[in-house]
Amino acid sequence: MNLNLPFYVRAIDKDEEYDLPHVLPFKLFEDENGLIRQQANDELNELLKRAYLKGSLFEGSLSNESGNIYFDSFKEFVERHSVKKRRLLEIGCGSGVLLKSVSKNYQKAVGIEPGISEVKESQYEIVSGFYPDDLEEGNFDTIIHFGVLEHIEDTYGFLQSHLLKLAQEGVVIAAVPDCTEFLLEGDISIFFHEHFSYFSETSLEALFLNCGLLPISIQKFRGMLFIAAVRGSEGSLPKKEEHFKEINPIIKAKISNVESKVKEFSESEIAIYPCLRGINYMSLLGLTGVRLIDDSSQLIGRLIPGFSKEIESFRELTENPPRLIIVTSKTYKDQIVKRIQEQDSLRDTRIEIL
Known part of the structure; x- marks a missing residue:
């Protein structure tokens, strides 16, 4: 499976000079032990090394x-x-x-x-x-x-x-x-x-x-x-997982499903919350002008390279309701949907789950 996905390592300030690519090929494969992996190459390795040497800490670090x-x-x-x-x-x-x-x-x-x-x-x-x-x-x-x-x-x-x-x-x-x-x-x-x-x-x-x-x-x-x-001793492996073998058609079906959710809306009418889980789909579909919503103070007011709008807070979302909110978190899906539904200003906003 070959995809062109955002090369995201961190959010940036509005006027910050950014010398890394916005989008980069992403090749997926399954190794001999059933582990789903990304195929590396020299260009990718060099770009990641540059990012790490700048102190890149992917959002999710224990210190974040x-x-x-x-x-x-x-x-x-x-x-x-x-x-x-x-x-x-x-x-x-x-x-x-x-x-x-x-x-x-x-x-x-x-x-x-x-x-x-x-x-x-x-x-x-x-x-x-x-x-x-x-x-x-x-x-x-x-x-x-x-x-x-x-x-x-x-x-x-x-x-x-x-x-x-x-x-x-x-x-x-x-x-x-x-x-x-x-x-x-x-x-x-x-x-x-x-x-x-x-x-x-x-x-x-x-x-x-x-x-x-x-x-x-x-x-x-x-x-x-x-x-x-x-x-322990090497070689004592559990049974290889078989259910990821045909992952390519499943991915294509999922992308098509997301496309069907957004096709009747313009970019400015769509909000992605929380934002990082939605950028791959939006980039693939050419929707880089969607609204990006998050609760992290480390992200709000900053930009995701390749996307045109600054990341907004939930309060900003309620003050300027979109027509569609795509909820992207699996772990906190129920809490996020409930939070949206409790806001009077968002009563007419459609909610879709990624």
């Missing part, structure tokens, strides 16, 4: 507003599955919010993140660079990462490298988006060039097993999958 809802649950998951409390490594630690909090339980904690200033505190340190090349040797009792694994091109090599840095009785703990429902529906709203892998519970388990890591716990939480794994 939209990631806060996951902080306590993932921290609790880490603490519950960490047996020894000597040395901790966090890969992709961002500004160090989680690292700082969890490090209180360890003798030493190290984080690594590209495009960020190095930090050295008594309990933890942050290394500016890419894992594993810029990380010094050392064994860690716990290796953690939140929202990192889906960004890695060589997912298998990345996980296998953990075994070289993991203490004998150590544990690897990770969190990734749960894409199961989206893939079954052919929903392209989850596809971003930053993400190379799209996991279900089964394909995530298969990946870890294939890399010599034995999962001891997998937990679902609000559209995420938390996993904890210890050293």
